[in-house]
Amino acid sequence: MISDVSTFESITCKIEWKLYDLDKHGNFMLANHFLSSKQFYHPKYPSVIWQLRVFPNTCQPNLAGFYVSLAQLGLQDSRVLKAQFNIYTLDEDGNKIYFCPSTTSIFKFGTESDKYQVFKPQTSGKSNDNLKDGKVYVLGNDSAEVNLDLDFLLLYCEVEFVPYGMKCENEVVDSSPESSSQQSLDMFKEGILTDCVVEIENETINTHKFILAKNSVVFRRMFEQMGMTEAQNGKIKIVDTSPGCFKAMLEYFYCGEIDKRTVEKHSEDLFAIAHKYQVKRLMDICENYMAANIAAENLSNRCLFAELYHLSKLSKACINFLSANKQSFLVSREWKEFKSLNNDLAIRLLESLALNEEKQTEKKQVVNPFVSQNCEHRNLTTSLFANKPVHSGHLFSQYGSLPVATFQ
Numbered sequence: 001m002i003s004d005v006s007t008f009e010s011i012t013c014k015i016e017w018k019l020y021d022l023d024k025h026g027n028f029m030l031a032n033h034f035l036s037s038k039q040f041y042h043p044k045y046p047s048v049i050w051q052l053r054v055f056p057n058t059c060q061p062n063l064a065g066f067y068v069s070l071a072q073l074g075l076q077d078s079r080v081l082k083a084q085f086n087i088y089t090l091d092e093d094g095n096k097i098y099f100c101p102s103t104t105s106i107f108k109f110g111t112e113s114d115k116y117q118v119f120k121p122q123t124s125g126k127s128n129d130n131l132k133d134g135k136v137y138v139l140g141n142d143s144a145e146v147n148l149d150l151d152f153l154l155l156y157c158e159v160e161f162v163p164y165g166m167k168c169e170n171e172v173v174d175s176s177p178e179s180s181s182q183q184s185l186d187m188f189k190e191g192i193l194t195d196c197v198v199e200i201e202n203e204t205i206n207t208h209k210f211i212l213a214k215n216s217v218v219f220r221r222m223f224e225q226m227g228m229t230e231a232q233n234g235k236i237k238i239v240d241t242s243p244g245c246f247k248a249m250l251e252y253f254y255c256g257e258i259d260k261r262t263v264e265k266h267s268e269d270l271f272a273i274a275h276k277y278q279v280k281r282l283m284d285i286c287e288n289y290m291a292a293n294i295a296a297e298n299l300s301n302r303c304l305f306a307e308l309y310h311l312s313k314l315s316k317a318c319i320n321f322l323s324a325n326k327q328s329f330l331v332s333r334e335w336k337e338f339k340s341l342n343n344d345l346a347i348r349l350l351e352s353l354a355l356n357e358e359k360q361t362e363k364k365q366v367v368n369p370f371v372s373q374n375c376e377h378r379n380l381t382t383s384l385f386a387n388k389p390v391h392s393g394h395l396f397s398q399y400g401s402l403p404v405a406t407f408q
Contacts, residue, residue, distance in 0.1 A: 008162070009162065009163070010160050010161065010162050011042045011044060011045060011048075011160065011161055011162070011163055012042070012158060012159065012160045013040055013041055013042045013048075013050055013158070013159045013160075014040070014156070014157065014158050014159075015037060015038070015040040015050070015052060015156070015157050016154060016155070016156055017037040017038075017052055017154070017155040017156075017157075018152050018153070018154050018155075019035065019054065019152060019153045019154075019155065020152045021152075022056070022066065022119075022152075022153060025054075025056040026056040026057060026066070029056045029057055030057065031057045032055065032057070033055070033056075033057070034053040034054060034055045034056075034069075035053065035054045035056070036051055036052070036053055037051055037052035037053070037054075037155075037157075038051075039051050039073060039074075040157075041074065043170050044163075044168050044169060044170055045163055045166060045168070045169055046074075046169055046170065047074045047075070047076065047169065048072075048074050048075060048081065048161070048163075048166075049072070049073045049074030050070060050071070050072060050073070050074075050157075050159055051070075051071045051073055052068060052069070052070060052071075052087070052155060052157050053068065053069045053070075053071055053112070054066065054067070054068050054118070054155070055067040055068070055069070055115060065117055065118070065119045065120045066117070066118040066119035067115035067116060067117055067118060068087055068099060068100070068115065068116055068118050068155065069112050069113050069114065069115045069116065070085055070087070070100075070105075070112070070113040070157060070159065071110075071111070071112040071113070072107035072108065072109065072110070072111045072112075073109070073110070074109070075107065075108050075109045076109060078108065079108060079109075079165075079166075080106060080107070080108045081106070081107045081108070081161055082104065082105075082106055082107075082161065082162075083104070083105060083107055083159050083160065083161040084102060084103065084104045084159070084160045084161070085100065085102075085103060085105070085113070085157060085158060085159040085160070086098060086100055086101050086102050086103065086157070086158055087099045087100040087116060087155065087156070087157045088100075088101075088155075088156050089153060089154055089155060089156065090154060090156070093288070093292060096156075099116045099117065099118050100113075100116040118153070118155075181254060181255040181256055182255065184208075184211065184254045184255070185251065185254040185255050187208070188206075188207060188208065188211070188250065188254050191206050193208070194206035194207055194208055195208060195209050195234055196208060196209045196212065196234045196235075196236065197234060197235045197236070198235075198236045198237075198238060198246065199235065199236065199237045199238070200237075200238045200239075200241065200242065200243045200246055201242070201243060203243040205243065205246065205247065205250070207250060209223055209234065211250075211253050211254060212253065214253070215252075215253040215279060216253075216277040216278060216279055217278050218276070218277045218278050219277060222236075240272075240273075240276070241269060241272070241273045242269065244266070245266050245269045245270055245273060246273065248262045248266060248270060249270065249273055249274060249277075249279065249282065252279075252282055258270075258282070258285065263285060263286060263289050264289070264293075267286045267289050267290050267293075268286075268290070268301070268305055270282065270286050271283055271286035271287065271290070271305075271309070274286065275309060287311050287313055287314055288313070290302060290305070290314050290317075291313045291314045291316075291317035292317070294317055294318060294321045295321075296325070296329055296332055296334045296335075297334060299318060299321060299322070299329075299334065299338070300334065300337070300338045300341070300342070302314060302317070302318050303315075303318050303338075303342075303345060303349060304342070304345070306318060307345065318349070319349070319352055319353055319356055322349065322353050323353055323356065323357060326353070
């Protein structure tokens, strides 16, 4: 009997390309000339070479604005390759904005893909000065128009192909951070060579001192001080969090990322334990999520949390939410409950809102000196604070957290 096994191997190549001064390239580069990225390839198949090209000016029919394409520069001997690729950038929240989503093309040496629009051309009412001063761009993806205020553009490209009929040129051992992190996470889940026990409620969690010390200066100092019980017997008792929340932080320690659903469910508790153990990046992840997810139902908790931990981004997001929804929110049940439980904080919040809106109006008046002085925000300020001093210091002055000036 003859037996055989066929396996499927796909190869993925990636590049990150940062482009500065897009407006200047648009002004000075000749039509149909392009900027070239570094050549990129997979170490197993270095002869399959890829390159991104950006066209600041095109004069072809039906093409206007900034465009990007993918070129193949390495295939020899009339070889032909079918590849799937996508080209995208990231918004402020890390979400992908695709210029070219999952496109399949046939490539040979010198082949260039279709051109995909990155930026739409300026509308007739806008001049190139807008690009120079504000650098506001309109992305030309198909799903929606997205305005970006940027000094540079990050382009990402991922190319996937199957090397049919090609001989592997280099055997590569996977030493990527992802591979190493996965191995460490597997050792944690299987309890291999663990040397530290964390006790939370009625549950024990076996982990590695090295991982704790690597990710948290608090744990590192704890283990370095030989007089501490935790350093001597390798046991840590934690009483101010849940087992699930601590495991989520541990998973972040081991693999460097955390599931979005976990952050949604435990954002405040995760921030609290990350703050306790000084895990700055995890604190930022939780604060960013809380700042991006404010509603009438949770504004009270968000404000109290921002005040407790002196969180500038979250404080600003609370003010922005109140500013955008003041007409409906200030007469809502949630606001009445918030005032009854946190009267001083409510007053300071409104004072900060008034000052913030006053500064915004002053900015508009600089741009247009004929703007009416009888703006709605001034009426709000007069009616709410006729008999109250308006603080010019901090948003939550009791704790001295966020300066109002940051809301400009």
